[in-house]
Amino acid sequence: xxxxxxxxxxxxxxxxxxxxxxxxxxxxxxxxxxxxxxxxxxxxxxxxxxxxxxxxxxxxxxxxxxxxxxxxxxxxxxxxxxxxxxxxxxxxxxx
Numbered sequence: 001x002x003x004x005x006x007x008x009x010x011x012x013x014x015x016x017x018x019x020x021x022x023x024x025x026x027x028x029x030x031x032x033x034x035x036x037x038x039x040x041x042x043x044x045x046x047x048x049x050x051x052x053x054x055x056x057x058x059x060x061x062x063x064x065x066x067x068x069x070x071x072x073x074x075x076x077x078x079x080x081x082x083x084x085x086x087x088x089x090x091x092x093x094x095x
Contacts (some may be wrong), residue, residue, distance in 0.1 A: 001081040003042065008075040009091075010067030011044075012037040040065055045077040045088050062094060 003021050008014040013034050027035050040061065049061055067073050074091035 001079055004078045004080060004085070006042065006045070006075060006077045008041055009072040010069065011041045011073065011075060012065045013068055014038070014041070015067060015069045015071065037065065041075065042077060044092070045075070045090055048090075049092055062092065066094075 002023075005018065005020045008017045008019075010016075014037060019038070027038065029035060044061070044065070072091060073093070074089070076090075077088045079086055079088075
């Protein structure tokens with residue numbers, strides 16, 4: 001599988017952001033840029049997000065990655081796998 005691109009409508013600190021990936025993409029940015037948030041977005045787009053459990057933000061991905069600016073919570077992810085190209089679109093809710 002190869003990830004081609006993603007669009008984040010709203011996820012954590014990212015709002016209305018697009019990323020394009022090449023054969024080898026290295027993300028080297030300062031602390032606080034959003035590298036972990038971007039990785040969490042890709043994981044959630046591929047595998048979904050469990051229902052929020054507990055009120056502690058550090059134990060609840062839905063609360064932790066809710067869009068800081070409000071608005072749509074989700075986006076799209078485009079990838080190739082097994083010769084086909086696929087696009088996943090997800091919008092997450094509070095539960």
